[in-house]
Amino acid sequence: DAEQADDGVFKMAAIFQTSIEEPWDGAIHVAALKIAEEMGLTYEFAENVKAADFSKVVREYSERGFDFIIGDAFLAGEEPSRAVAKDYPDIAYAFGSEFDIQAPNYSVFDNWIHEPAYLSGVIAGMMTESNVLGVVAAIPIPEVNRLVGAFKAGALSVNSNVTVKVAMIGSWFDPPKAKEAAVSMIEAGADFLFAERFGVFEAAKEAGVYAFGNMSDQNALAPDVVISSCVWDMYPVLKNSIDAIQNGTWKAQNLKDWSMMAAGGSSLAPYHGLESKIPADVKAKVADLQKQIMAGTFVVPVIETPTVSD
Amino acid sequence: MISMSIVKRKPLPGWVILVIPVAAVFVTLLITAIPILFAGGNVFKAYGSLFYGALGSKFNLLETFVKASPLILTGLAVAFAFRAKFWNIGAEGQLFAGAIAATWVGIYFTWLPSFLVLPVMIIFGFFAGGLWATIPAFLKTKLKVDDVVTTLLLNYVIFHIMGALLFGPMQMPGSSWPRSASIMDAAFYPMLIARSRFHFGIIVSFVAILVIWFINSKTVFGYQSRGVGINLEAAKFGGINTGMVILKTAIISGGLAGLAGVGEVAAIHHHLMMDVSTGYGYTGIVIAMLGNLHPIGVALAAFFFSVISVGAQTMGRVAGIPTYIVGVIEGVALMTMLIFILLTEYKIRWTKS
């Protein structure tokens, strides 16, 4: 393939199992676009790659001589991406995965936004009047459990009276169902909702309760109710990886630290228009905790088991 | 007013019938050029990558076979059921049943001598799918419950059973995702061509074509099952135990879909997860009908569909067109092909009145 001849430009490819509208893959995609523009590198991506096709696509990019191949490997992509990586030891791979790294060239990452989730819990715990909080989430996998667990821990750390309701909608995408789950929580008295999935804000808006967004700053979706969001930024992960590849220092590693608040990989989104609705002591408390987390003096608990409704 | 009617035509010469599929593909490409142009794509580059992606290299061609394998099996499953007018919309669920059983054998039957693992896995997968299909068959024959609906609803039921298993007893130790552990190596379908995924399951599906063809045309049961589909009352009158025929038909139909599930686990994923099928069971319905319920037709239709879907996916990636174009092309290809096939037997007559 003459067209594919190496012209010296760094080439990065991303493989997503869902469409890029899906927030998790969306976060990777957005960071990749940003870095591609910034560093002037080539970026290609494949979305909606079905489980059975994953192997074919990874192999395709590897064959075409990409330097850095990233994506979400969870479930369907694990085995195929690792197998292909073995065949191409000179290419750097980094995949979202629940498993360990695979030397020498296969790194793993995940989104680690339990820290902002904890802070959200603190806000909700301090501000709630009903002492009932709600979480609507997809399915009980570790990264979801981490969020739910941290949110609850944050709330309990400031208010021992809160109860937390949890509902799983059973799929990554079923906004109507997510909304109904949120409604059922509002009926159960919840006045703060953690929206792990799309669909919750509509219910919050109709009932006039507050909600937290997830993955990106989602205030724009419902400015009156989205009090803040837990934001994941893949930029540090990518930036540091590409630097390492270009310096020749790339090795298989768990990239999770680059997704933490301290590295700028996650953050609590601004309060936007709702700034004035939040009491000063809450803001102060959050700011203080934030500082401690950044400094490493406070470690947010990592809870990976499912949280059941209280 | 001008009205249209469809009338039978005299049989066409053989070469026309060969030209038909080509013409249908051509028309499909013409139609789907419209959305490609809208998306700002280069039509020639796009279609070049479509054919390259599906047929252009040995690797790609073999991948197309990989894709065709489950489609052949679900297509046969549906065709065999439909022929007996057992409206099995549930191949998807039966595929799940087969995949669950195969995974179970593949993980836990470590005590089996390794040469027995694959046969046992295939048999378990077949009967798991078959048994799952007997539920709607039983409801249809004994309680007169509509089979379209029960097969459809049972897809959701087994999907959630699978979910409960994958979060429960079958979950991989150390993982909290809905996935099972990997099956043992002895349970892997062997790869038959190096550096490709051309696996044993592809052979299984080709054997299935032959077996179904044989059952249909050479056995008493094949005759009875067709009779039941054509005229239930006459079949009963002729002394055929129609309930039993439907039940056996269901087992074979579900079993074939179950084999598709076995193949996906044993050759592609090597573990069970919710995404084990990408709607193969539903596509199987399309393939069965496109193949006119005949095993050979099913094979051709499955291959046609894999070319379109494998190729369109590559096209989406390479030509920078949203991958959703895959559905558009598949849909248009299906409809055009059907119309062209119809036109081999019928002609359209316009009449003024």
Add this chain to the structure above:
Amino acid sequence: MMSEIFSVAFITGIIAATLRMSTPIILATLGEIITERSGVLNLGIEGTMLFGAAIGFLTTLSTGSLWLGVLAAALAGIALSLIMAILSVYLGLSQHVSGLGITIFASGLAMFIYRLVVGSPTVPPIIDPFSPIAIPLLSRIPILGGSFFTQYSLTYITWLLIPAVSIFLFKTRAGLRVRTIGQNPFAADTVGVNVNLTRTLCLAAGGAFFGVAGAFLTLAHQNMFLIDVIGGRGWIAIAMTIFGNWNPVMGAVGGLIFGFLDALQLRLQTLGVDLPFHIFLMIPYLITIFALISVSRKASVPAGLLKPYRREDKGG
């Protein structure tokens, strides 16, 4: 826990949720009943709903008018149904495949168009959706007020459509034609009813219902379009059509039961019943099957269903 179940808020909430969640299912079921009564099984329902959801949403997004969105969704549904009519009615192709073909095609096209129009921003674009309308006075009645009489306008319209479709089918001349064609197209043809045209019109009406049912999800229940927004609700409508024995009122009852079970399972989860959540998700489907078993013996399938009508075909 028991006390929670019997609280006014819980009961009001579950009734309200039942009505909301059943709205798209009932609407789609009514549409499917009309088409099946005329002898056409439209498996294009799921894709048509998604297409309606997308087109309705995009129209509202660009015009700002919700009702224009509803109108566009209806037209989008009609357009797809006309393709269905050409395939399955005029050309007499298998209704199964034509319908599934429409679903594959329309689902792809819906998302394709959506992607072309909005691109792929991190935060999906939103519209200002329909908000629930509290009917004066009635909405003050305890329990009923907060549930029955505080709903979206599309939900109210759906309730009105249940008797309307009933009356249409059983009390009007056109309805009699439709029923006759579904039972015995030959009988209809020989008294001068245009079988294919009537089937086409029924498909079009059904398509409009499907389109609006989809748009309900993006314009009222939600305020954005996401790929899986229909989530199998179209297939459920097919089941409800049969459950309801092709009767609009019974079909709507089926839709309500399904909506209720769905609302209930979410609430049971919230109450902290400790079962694998997949068991909850299964409940609506299982109970629907049991319900079907109980009604199946008196099922009366339209005799002409699935059969294309061609005059010169022998044995028709």
Add this chain to the structure above:
Amino acid sequence: MQPVIEMRGVTKRFVDVIANDKVDLKLFPKEIVGLLGENGAGKTTLMNVLFGYYNLDGGKLLINGGEVTFGSPKDAINHGIAMIHQHFTLVQTQSVLENVMIGMEGSFFLNKKKAREKLLGIEKDFGLNLDPDAIVWTLSIGEQQKLEILKSLYRGAKTLIMDEPTAVLAPTETIELFETLRILVASGHSIIFISHHLQEVMDICDRVIVLRSGKRVAERKVSETSIPELASLMVGRELLERLERGEAKTGNAVLEARNLKVRNNRGIVAVDNLSFTLREGEVLGVAGVSGNGQTALSEMLFGQVKPEDGEIHISGKNIPGGSPSAIIKEGMARIPEDRIKTGLFMDLSVKENMILESHVNEPISKKGLINMKEIRSFAEKCINNFSVKTDGMDAPVKSLSGGNLQKVILARELVGKPKVVVACQPTRGLDVGAMEYVHQAMLDQKTDGAGVLLISDDLDEIFLLSDRIIVMYEGKIIGEVSTNEADRDKIGLWMSGVTS
């Protein structure tokens, strides 16, 4: 005089046949014209062309002297033409009134009140009484036919086409129908009447047109022709001599019904405590007005329906009820009433239909595998022995004419030399030639020593073939008599429930 209808040189082709070849037909006011021809001669097709159901491929249609083109039945209806098809075009699940109202112009809502008044008016005028609210499936065949006529009159039809209206009627119902037709003609209607019963044609028609292989071969005034002439015109050859019934040489009992009882699907007792014995070497005729349990009786004997009570013995052996396979095994040959619905796989080939009952037996199949060679030789034997006219054993059975369809069934059932033959309405809808063939086949069975049970609405057929006659009334046997001593009037009385 100006004809109301004139067809000039009408041609209609299907893919493989010319069903009508330049046919001319005239129908004058107040006239009943009979249309005759063998099965497949093109009668129905010609009428479907006149009714606008088929587009013609050549020729002209004139109504009251003016040329017309019909695109659909609607156009024909608008010109006052109505057709009553051989297979009724009624919606079984709807009421009489709804069936009448289908497709009528009018307001948006159904105005049942007005329609009912109009319908009752027509019922009174023509003496056709039907309850407007009755659901069609509760009506007898005769009543359903009345409904078809009412439908036509309701639409203001002046010309009625009736395709084999008597094929499914009992003799008394036929008499009633003829009365209605006479009233219609008197009130200015014209009628085209198709039948295979030449006597009926002689009784009711003014003029007869004969079709053979799609061509019009003759036209006769009824007053100037005879039944034998018409028969030979249709067939194109002289028909055989009259059949010889011959003496009954009765032997052992081969079929015994003991106290049979069953309900129909509406829950009404259809057969009540019914017993009879059929012996070797005799034909036992079961007469009765249709709707008195003959269908239910045959379904029990065929094993399609399980008796609620009572036993069936074949050659002295008690047969489990509701099991066609057990009955087939005992060697009963069964000719079902509805050959297309119960007797045949219309989408399969002739040979595949031939083996319906024997496909599980050696040598046709062994160990679950079908032996194609044996099937072919079996089918060939059937086709030859019973002179089935077909393009070959691989032709789809639906390409056969009605008479040949019946021969396929006869061949399949009789080729194995059965001990007992149960035939239900075996000549319904068959032309004279085919009818004669079937009758001869029944008598041959008797001569060969089989017992033949003949269930028929056609009293002529019963008298022609039976040695003994039993009459069914309301599910019971109301009387029994040997044919030699039978008297038609008495049997007619029995059929209407009068004994003494």
